[in-house]
Amino acid sequence: MNVVTNNKWIGQRTIRPDGMDKVTGRAQFAADTTMPGMIWGKVLRSPHPHARIKSIDTSKAEKLPGVKAVVTSKDIVDFPIEKGAVMLGIQDMRWMCRNVMARDKALFPGHPVAAVAATTEAIAEEACKLIEVDYEVLPWSIEIDDALKPDAPILHEFNKFDGKPSNIVGRLEHKKGDIAEGFKKADVVIERTFTTRPVHQGYIEPHACLISVAPDGKTTIWSSSQGQFMVRAMTAYLTGIPQSDIRAIPAEIGGGFGGKTIVYLEPLATLLAKKSGRPVKMVMTREEVMRATGPTSGSKSTVKIGATKDGKIVAAHGTFYLQAGAFPGSPIRGAAGCSFTPYDIPNLLSEGYDVCSNRSKVAAYRAPGAPIGAYAVECVLDEVAEALKMDPLDFRLKNAAMEGTKAAHGPVFPRIGYIETVEAAKSSPHYAAPLGDSHGKLRGRGVASGFWFNAGGESSAQVNITEDGNVVVTTGHPDIGGSRAGIANICAELLGIDYRRVSVIIGDTQTVGFSNLTGGSRVLFASSMVVTQSTEKIIQTLRERAAKIWEIDPEAVKWENGAAHPASPNAGQFEPLTLEELAEKAPAMGGPIGAGVQLNTQGADGGFGTHVCDVEVDVDLGIARVIRYTAVQDVGRAIHPGYVEGQLQGGVAQGIGWALNEEYIYTKEGKVDNPGFLDYRMPVCSDLPMIDCIMVEIPNPKHPQGVKGVGEVPLVPVMAAVANAIYNALGKRFYALPMSPPKVLEVLEAPTQQAAE
Amino acid sequence: MTELRYLAPDTLDEAVGAFAKAGSAARILAGGTDLLVQMRSGVLKPGVIVDIKKIPELTAIEQTTDGGFRIGAAVSGMALAEHETFGKVWPGVLEAVNLIGSKQVQGRASAGGNLCNGSPAGDSVPAMVAAGAIVTVQGQDGRREMKVEDVPAGPGRTNLKPGEILVSFTLPPRPPGSSDAYLRMIPRTEMDIAVVGCGVSLTMKDGVVTSARVGLGAVAPTVLLVEDAAKALIGSRLDDAALAKAASACSAACRPIDDKRGTIAYRTKVAGVLLKRTAAIAAQRAQGK
Structure with a gap:
């Protein structure tokens, strides 16, 4: 595959095709x-x-x-x-x-x-x-601890775990080396248990x-x-x-976010x-x-990490219990599979347990499971780095996975960009900046990294040249993250025409070939593959048509800047034939011009990100606010940088909500007590700083434009980055989310209460 | 599938008559920012709605002859914000009224509706209590006046008699060296409901507090007038000891509940913190700083 260079449209912040409809209210949503x-x-x-x-x-x-x-x-x-x-x-x-x-x-x-x-x-x-x-x-149970009690009410009587009826409906593990041997070599071992609450995807x-x-x-x-x-x-x-x-x-x-x-x-x-x-x-x-509808899981995770004095992680053990809700299927694969993946750890055991309980069935939520696991792992890493008196980014660099590292969930990494994200975070203006004047509040800084698998899978596309020489691309994926804009950039680039001449639409099930879900950060990766191949077929047709008109060999025709040009030895002998001219001549030259391609795409590389977060805590009210945030991510190739940044910022915004205020609250009758946006507190604009993005571009060698999925990674590190920043501000660790004002104040007041007792 | 009648009388007498006649099936519509939400969610199904915004007295802002203000019960937050002098004299009341909902909601929401909704967390109420506002209500038996703190009876309930309509708030004239402030604790920065709200009104002379009133919201079934906190402030220079004493009085006055918005311990502590901060702002304003 030929990687496109000297791009005119790829990498441009073009106007989004759906933008006008959305800002004017013309866009048709399902309820319209x-x-x-x-x-x-x-x-x-x-x-x-x-x-x-x-x-x-x-x-x-x-x-x-x-x-x-x-x-x-x-x-x-x-x-x-x-x-x-x-x-x-x-x-x-x-x-x-x-x-x-x-x-x-x-x-x-x-x-x-x-x-x-x-x-x-x-x-x-x-x-x-x-x-x-x-x-x-x-009788019923909602919380993990309650669902695991020996006398817990069993949701699905047929299900057995260890030979007994149980609410544990699934288990998986990833293993590498021997953790018992590994921990023996460690100079510092830290083990902590964390809980998180169910949070909703929050689509509007x-x-x-x-x-x-x-x-x-x-x-x-x-x-x-x-x-x-x-x-x-x-x-x-x-x-x-x-x-x-x-x-x-x-x-x-x-909005969907997996839900x-x-x-x-x-x-x-x-x-x-x-x-x-x-x-x-x-x-x-x-x-x-x-x-x-699906929130994601509440969780209970225990993570133990051991490192030597010189800062090398020698062993790690993670146990992740995730609420599935009413039916099996919590995202233990993401929690157990992603959490340790940024690191080259010789001895690792990562276990996930799928636990049913009496709340709604989980649905996917942006890197399902991975943020839950990363929260626990990245917080423990922060403690280990502190114990070793190492800068937390240096500690991550020392243990970073790289090309050739075997991940516990299976793959041996190709060229990946994790180290680059840590280095970019370390050399960012943010990491170098002082925390600044706090006006009587306490400030702190935290960092965390994250990984998500990314997916390929089935995609179909049809690219048609209209009679007036413009382009209609039909794909099969609902556009939740800017895929139409990205596809228009790529198609315009390949055809050498203005991107406004490319109209990208999403077909229905009976007019475009099977295309798997919009999920797994797969859409631009997969659909640009089929669109690229379709467009290449069209270019081939256009060259053949021009060759026929000029009565020369098709191999002697090159396609450039939206037109067929005679190449050597015929260079200059004929006037170029533009896309419009060839479209006009199409009926006489063999018929309509178009091509469709359907593939089960392969080669989606995982994505890595490293975040830096500053918080300010009002210690009298327990309110923690994020005042500065930088998200660094290996984005492969940013086809539409504005949309890539939008994904990074959106993921961070959701993670800040998860970290600080969002949670399902239940009544003692087992019902959700906050089923609305007033008391289910997602952040509003004024709660967030401008979120800075640093896009590290390590192109995916297995993709024609170098695309990697970018939509899910940015949620993965956030809660740990916020938690580590709050620790840095207060000197107190939090082991449960959300770190909402009453809970922060409770921890801050704890020593005083002890003194009083 | 019940029938709903909407009435928009031009006079208070008509409104009072229609409201009384419809009995318990009727609801008053001012801005509607609580009523319509409750209707949409199915909490309320009124048979008659009496819109009071067409009645001039209820949407008027007047300066009284003694230098106070009379604010119609249906005056919107935006209208109050645009008044030339009100916000200079009562900045705390204004900031409290303007915290109700979003910008869009401010175009409709009124202090009268906020009070009659009966929520202990209504933002304008603690500020009105601190301001010493008197409300005028009118029913079929005529007009009467009540202290604003006597209006709420409990969550969602008021001490207005059946058929009575809230007409206006009257705020007293301000001696020199007076000002007020309102602060609330919310987990977010906006679009939220007070976990604790605190209004403080002060008059100061030569750095000494000569009079003070403190209103506290969301810490008891009704908004509270905390007289012990005011006593602690009066005569002081708002030194740390006086503020600590007033803060303790606020915490002591709290009779909160544990709910999804905050715990008893949290609300009790925060009431004191907010008292200190609100008093400091009111004092700065009172001294023209």
């Missing part, structure tokens, strides 16, 4: 779609954390005037547990069918038990109240869909998701309608539409989003 005859669907949800559903009587609801259809779990295709896993990506349909609608048991408050479609939202809500559910209320757009099922079964879905093909496949599985009959049209997406990689409403709305014969629209309330 309507259809003639449309009716409204609502979900009846379990009020109980854990209850056996003995019976459901929907007869009164069905009789309410205006009600057009009612569905329960009987209408959803069952995937019996004993028949084994039916996987769609990382989701097991046995759990998906039970998550979209409770079958024998309701497993969290908010778990759907029935759905109604009626002519108005108010009637649908009224009808939900008329559904009689006979629950046998069961609630889940929404409009679904029409025609009498012949042809189904059209308009919805907001991170993958229209995922929506189609899951809906097909759960309703029994073949995929060929389901056209899933992706709406603009108002829109599964379905909640689409199967229910499809069944309601099928039963009623009317298009059905469903829009979640914020409260439903907070109660019933």
Whole structure:
């Protein structure tokens, strides 16, 4: 593959193709779609954390005037547990069918038990109240420690761990060397236990869909998701309608961050539409989003790291317990697999435990699991560096993974850019700057690093030259991070034309080839591969057409600056033929010009980042604020630097929220007590400083433009960077998130209380 | 699917009549920034809404003959902020009113609504209590006046009688050397609800506090007037000992709950911290610094 150099468009901060629509309010999100005859669907949800559903009587609801259809779990295709896993990506349909609608048991408050479609939202809500559910209320547990107690209520009785019914539904480990031997060589060993609370992805757009099922079964879905093909496949599985009959049209997406990689409403709305014969629209309330859609796991992690006096890590052991929620599937792979990966550690054991408990099923959240694990590991590293009296960045450099290092999760690294991120952090203006005047508050600085796998996978693209010589690129990935702008830059670069002549759209499931989810930081990596290959095919066609017109050999035609030029020995003999001219001549020269490519892309390299964070703590109120932040990341090649920086800044903003204030709070009845943005405190703009970005560009050698995924790494180091900065400010370590004002003040006051006792 | 009637009378008498007639099904609409949220979330389903913004007295800001201010109950935060002199005389009340919600909310939200919503965490209320505001209410039996601190009865409840409408706040004239301030603790920097709110109004002469009032929010079922804190400040030069005593009085007055917004221990401690900081700001302003 030829790496493009001397770029005109790659690396430019071009105007985003979706920008005008979004700032003017024209962009169509899922809830903006309507259809003639449309009716409204609502979900009846379990009020109980854990209850056996003995019976459901929907007869009164069905009789309410205006009600057009009612569905329960009987209408959803069952995937019996004993028949084994039916996987769609990382989701097991046995759990998906039970998550979209409770079958024998309701497993969290908010778990759907029935759905109604009626002519108005108010009637649908009224009808939900008329559904009689006979629950046998069961004991429940939400916190990891409670779910692991010997007498804990078991969510899934079939599941056994160590031969006994258990809420531990999965375990994995990565191992290298012998940790017992390794720790013997250590001069300093530090072991700490950390907890984190469940946090929500916090997308502004609630889940929404409009679904029409025609009498012949042809189904059209308009919805907001991170993958229209995922929506189609899951809906097909759960309703029994073949995929060929389901056209899933992706709406603009108002945030996903991983949380829109599964379905909640689409199967229910499809069944309601099928039963009623009317298009059905469903829009979640914020409260439903907070109660019933995936936050990520709460966690309990224990990390032990041993190092020699000269600063070499000789052994490390991490144990990560993650809440899966109601069904198996917490991101233990990210926690156990990523947390130690920036380091070359000869003896390592990293274990993950997947724990079910009575809260909503987790959904992916930006580098799922990795920030949880990195929080624990990077905080312990800070303590080890302190014990060794080493600068924390020097300590990381001394142990950094590099080309040839074997990661515990398997791969031997190719050329990676981790060391460069640490060096860039170390030589940054931020790291050199004094902490500054604190106006009576305490200031501190912390650093942390992070790693995320990044993904490749299936992508399809079709590139067509329009009759007037412009370009339409169709890809199959919802654009949540700027992929349209990136693709336009690449396609314009390859064709040598102005990027405004390239229109990039996202096709629906029946008009573009299969494309896997927008997730794993994979979209620009994968889609630019298929777009590049498609565009190269088009350039080949254009050269052949010009050669035919000039009656010379195609190999003697070169494509440059948007036109075919005769190359030596014919150089200068013919006037160049532009893309417009060749498009105009297309009908006579063999027909329309276009090409599509479909690939299961390979070669996505993992990504590394190193962050520097300054905090200021108001010690009387316990308020910690981040006052300066620099995110350094190996971004491969920044195709659109503005969007890359946007990803880095967005990840940091979410991490600061996770570190300082965001958390699911539960009532003593086991219900989420803060299901809205008032009391689930994500940061607002004024809570954050301008987040500085340093993009280290080590091109991915396995990608035509050198692209690496960039979207998830920037969340991974944040909580540890903030925690380490707060320690530096206060001299006190925090082992639990969030470090919210009451908790900070409690720790600050602790010695005084002891003195008083 | 209940029917909802919306009334927007031009006179207070009409409003009082309509409000009384509709009984418990009725709600008063000023800015609506609490009412509409409660309706959308299903907490409230009023049958009649009486919009009081069309009544001139309720949206007027007047200077009284003795030099005080009368503020209509439905005056929005933005309208109060744009008044030429109000913010110079009562900067603490103004900053408290202007902390309710966002910029957009400020275009509608009123101090009257904030008080009648009955939340112990309402931002304008501790500042109004510190200011010694008197409210005028009108019902079918006529007008009466109440101290602002007597209005809240508990979370979501007031001591207004059925059918009574809050008409205005009257703030007393200010002797020279007077000013006020309001501070709240929120975990974020904006768009949040007070975990503790503290209003302090002071009059000072030659560096000595001659009169003081302290209002505390979000630490008890209602906003509190903390007289012991005021006593500790009066006669002092706001030295550390006086401030510590006033802070202890604030902490002692707290009867908070543990909830999702803060713990008992946290709120009790913060009440004292905020008293010190708020008093310092009020004193600076009072002394023209």
